[in-house]
Amino acid sequence: MNCSKAINFVFYVLFILLVASCSSRKTPAPVVEVQGAIPLSKKIKNSIKATQYIVKKGETLYSIAWRSGIDVRDIAKLNNIHSPYHIYPGQKLDLVNQLVASVKKPLQKGKGNIDNVKVVKKPIAQKKNQAYGGFVDKKSNDVNQKVRKWKWPTEGKVITYFSSTQQISKGINIAGRRGQPVLSTADGIVVYAGDALTGYGKLIIVKHNEDYLSAYAHNDLILVKEQQTVKAGDKIAKMGSTDADKVMLHFEVRFRGKSVDPMKYLSKK
Template sequence: MLSRNLLIILLLLSVLAGCSARNTPAPVVESNSTVAVGSKVKAEIKSDSYRVKKGETLYSIAFRANSDVRSIALLNNLSPPYRIFPGQILQINKKLTKASSGKGSSQTSTKSSGTTSQKSHNKAIATDKKAEYGDKTSGQKAHKNVPQPAKPFSQKIRRWQWPAKGKLVATFSTAPKGNKGIDIAGRRGDSVKAAADGTVVYAGSALRGYGNLVIIKHNDDYLSAYAHNDQILVKEQQSVKSGDVIAKMGDSDAKRVMLHFEVRFRGKSVNPLKYLPKK
């Protein structure tokens, strides 16, 4: 009888030990995301070259590099729709080389090339805040030796609208690590709307710090970004109209439920409040 009771006790102890053992945890994947949290890429790209990762687009890479997608495309001989593949090495910034010290015609050629390059560069980058915020730029003089773009130099957006209803809890900052957009607080599930007509060029969650992110291209000059969504309701290459619901507000990669909204002018962050209607 004693031996039977002892055997039963030993069996119970072995069962309890088995129940308390832990298996290896599964990779952490966020809600509405197919990307493991540990595999997310850093938000900013500061290097001169970059290796493409799965799920990225040239627009999302340019967004992280604070660069105009056309500049990166030009450096890498890419043409629309800018198809890239995982493992591809992209040049992000053009490396500067010292001018040759050769005499005669080579030196003259270098000076001429540098002058033309400088003029071309000035045409591709906004030289003042008026162009940045969509004012007229017809006062600029055209250079005969510089090819003129097929479309207007600065393309204005006819109408912007607020991307969400709610309280403005953070504004744009020009500080090195300041807020690159504005933050609008709300409730989970609130509608996030396109601020202007455009095409979705990124919809995913691979950018660390942005959560579920949507990027819309409005024209060759302007992009807008919508971060921390609970759900993304659009797909890449989908056309959207101003006011279309593109996502549901959430707190992915954020400490509270809110929408982080950015406007980019030729890759650079600009103050969204300069574009949105005054409340």
Template sequence: MNWRERKNNSYTVAVMITVIMALSACAERTRPAPVVNLETNSSSRQAQTPIQDKTYKVKKGETLYSIAFRAGTDVRTLAQYNNLKPPYQIYPNQTLHLIAQASINNGSTNASKSIVKTVQKNSKKTVANDKAEEYGEVKGGKFTAVKVPSLKQKVNRWIWPVKGPVISNFSSAEKGNQGIDIAGKKGQPVKAAADGLIVYSGSALRGYGNLIIIKHNDDYLSAYAHNDELLVKEQETVKAGSVIARMGNTGTDRTMLHFEIRFRGKSVNPMRYLPK
């Protein structure tokens, strides 16, 4: 083989190597990215802002239940701190105390201790009083009390509020997920997880979008957030499995249901209650 033939062969090999490298690069660019199962975190939705101050000014659309929910306390405790009795009447711009206050009359420490003891005693009760509770409703600028039966029943069983994969689990960390996030399709029916009473239906809680809170008895609440459409109003009673909303993405960047269970105002892991 003379030098010309060797030169041509070398050139041919170089061209082939270049073509192979180019094809490999194209294949690399068109290959699908690896699938990573990322849990939904606080960056995927508006910041949920729990109330941590000693006092709180009521905003339009809020109820004592929604404020207690954000404060992570039992509604009876909050009512006790503010000397509120049924129908738990509150107004926009009203200032509520989120911690026990000493008596305004004498400012004594004993009075404050008495309030704390009363609150602790009430929080230990698991059965409601025989009297019906009352909830407030504003009509035409005038406050109207609406009586509803006290909820004494035990929650014998819980059901899943929607069908879908859990994309974010409960976390007991200080700023962790206070419930679970379940993926689904927009418009998918959201169901009550147990029998109860609607104590909040609205969008006044930042970070939860369109939210529903159900009172199941004196100890348990459940919450359903980021709904597209709310199908129930406050003071309505619902049965387990009743459709209460349509799944959506209000307050978040993807369609999902954020579901919480609260025991005496504190978040608990829903997976311990829902059927396997």
């Protein structure tokens, strides 16, 4: 066997071994998320679970409340911030009552068991109606402020529905074409317009009343500014795919800081 034939034979053997090893693979192939949006890891990273938070450039109190799942009024009152809720980069915010948070922390080893600690129930700052996680505003919290009518934020097929158990599906995804109009679902005021929230791309948050907020994500172009008043049906953005792997609108509704199913509010097509 000459040198050329020997080299060809070696490559042939190596090729057969490579094919055999691939066909006998027992580990599953990588799973790719088919949500039409951002990888799960980025969305979880975007949420705020801490009891305190340092404000970053481009954020508003509403965007921080959105990420933490807390009513913006609770954060504002806890930090003595008054409407229109101006904050600045580097500012430290309490997201929960730090006195309550410190009581919940386990005692250090060798200094007793937390189960043996008696917590004396004593009113805290009764004059301000302070409660766990913030202050209670009886005028606005005791009565549900309803929105009269909700309009569909855009045309198209719903490709992902709301899930109360999955972090990746706190709203609905509506498929469409790039540049397609995105509309305000109800009357309100724009409280956030930017791209500082990882996983949402170019995002708009609209406040409809003291109870309800709506969000419009992955836009190609934002057409409104913060503090701008909008009416139901007003064009506020153009559909896009920022921070997403396909053109679509990700639409969410929050009630007092908590995610709710948008389909319960939108009229049936």
